[in-house]
């Protein structure tokens with residue numbers, strides 16, 4: 001088996017429990033070494049943004065956001081390993097790396113209670129240059145609705161090039177697609193994004209989803 | 225008008241359309257049933273596809289992604305160089321008689337446009353031997369590249385070439401650099417960087433030609449022949465030619481210049497073999513062989529600086545800890561992925577450190593005057609015959625300290641170790657015939 005990240009040969013470790021369930025074994029995408037480069041968030045975390053921390057009380061960043069609460073869960077810590085992953089996947093555009101996180105995302109989605117899954121969209125220019133939406137790349141057959149689009153002529157600076165203050169005052173970048181109301185009315189919606197930094201992007205998205213008539217909006221990010 | 229010089233002899237994707245350039249070539253092309261990258265020439269896997277349907281190459285992704293929607297542009301090499309007013313070779317040093325003999329042979333071969341090999345022992349001063357041929361090539365307005373599979377070799381070489389050919393435009397290219405590309409007559413770069421060139425160079429000097437990963441990478445081997453002009457030629461440099469090169473030499477397929485003697489005229493240090501029974505077991509208890517500790521303490525007392533080579537990155541923390549417990553302190557460990565690697569090697573060069581514990585990454589390309597060399601676990605398969613000869617070749621390189629000690633601790637004799645000893649003995653026999661002598 002070849003690891004999708006380091007492209008080295010490896011022997012997958014098969015645990016007994018998986019063998020005994022008689023289900024077809026999912027092929028692991030990452031070797032043991034690459035697996036340890038990413039740190040899953042386990043144990044206490046901020047109940048609002050999902051950041052890993054020592055306590056389960058609301059973290060400092062979220063305290064400042066009290067006015068617009070949005071409950072987020074995160075799968076991995078945004079540490080050096082995850083930054084290296086995102087660098088190769090998102091910025092160098094190595095679409096094959098989506099396979100590395102499909103299984104953990106599948107598990108994380110199973111633990112969420114929602115009716116409709118809405119991934120954060122990318123703008124037209126990014127679609128042309130990157131050639132894929134990094135968020136939907138992690139989905140492996142789970143149904144989702146592209147209820148949001150990025151408003152025309154929105155793309156200016158990438159989020160990562162802005163300071164925290166600049167990000168907090170960004171104007172609403174999203175719009176609802178024409179049939180959004182039918183998709184969202186009375187539903188529990190789960191937003192899906194790559195990295196939770198300030199939460200500004202997700203809050204903009206949540207606001208539009210509520211306009212569309214959703215009953216509840218929560219979010220899941222790959223990293224925090 | 226745009227500055228198009230970055231396209232001279234290269235194949236690059238253009239950020240915007242460049243009106244001066246003719247229609248580019250699709251970067252990832254369908255050939256038969258498969259897709260091939262036109263930069264690295266590798267075949268794509270059936271899964272190397274983006275969500276928008278485009279194909280993309282994963283093999284050379286680090287140099288910026290190419291897809292079936294990207295175009296590559298090129299302008300054939302115009303050799304637009306102006307020669308410096310004075311002498312081209314500004315190097316002040318002197319070649320020894322043996323070096324001079326080799327230098328003349330190398331220059332003659334390049335004047336005749338031959339592909340050639342310079343086989344010179346570690347510490348022979350092979351860089352300087354190439355200078356006269358290089359000066360001739362530059363005077364012909366040739367575009368020349370000095371390339372190596374190892375980035376350390378390039379980093380050590382570039383400032384020396386800068387000094388030796390001060391009036392010649394030069395640039396250094398390697399993976400993580402931030403300085404922009406400039407069109408230059410003399411390029412020093414890693415072989416990976418050649419993937420961006422096409423028929424640019426009239427002469428290519430390939431340093432450490434037997435080093436990883438070139439020897440095992442058809443992609444890099446092809447990169448060399450593509451970067452060379454159709455009318456061009458190349459010079460391979462090595463101290464330890466691999467099997468394939470040795471076969472070509474025996475069959476007379478390669479013009480070979482052979483230099484079995486170091487520039488200072490002293491013979492190569494021999495490898496002193498010592499048994500270290502079950503040292504790995506001891507290491508789990510944070511202990512190193514008593515013999516080794518005694519030797520390193522002696523080095524400490526006499527302020528003899530040393531390099532300790534160990535088989536694996538994972539051995540480094542344990543060995544550092546065991547050394548520390550034995551009171552051998554103040555040094556550093558270094559390995560390929562170490563973010564402070566360059567800084568540590570520089571500190572060692574500047575005599576700021578008493579020792580370095582290292583994996584095979586420092587086997588070649590680095591020179592520390594008056595250094596003792598110790599190998600722990602020399603029977604581990606990571607130490608090939610060539611690696612051992614190169615490692616031993618770190619010792620005794622300077623004319624002031626030609627006597628270098630090389631000690632190799634093993635659990636058992638292996639073929640690689642015996643072959644390395646035999647190769648050094650053979651080189652020394654030939655060196656003696658040319659007047660080589662043992663240092664006192």
Ligand SMILES: [Zn+2]
Pocket residue numbers: 003004005006007008030031032033034035
């Ligand atoms: Zn891996």
Ligand SMILES: [Zn+2]
Pocket residue numbers: 046047048049050051058059060061062
């Ligand atoms: Zn929080």
Ligand SMILES: [Zn+2]
Pocket residue numbers: 261262263264265266281282283284285290
């Ligand atoms: Zn390629």
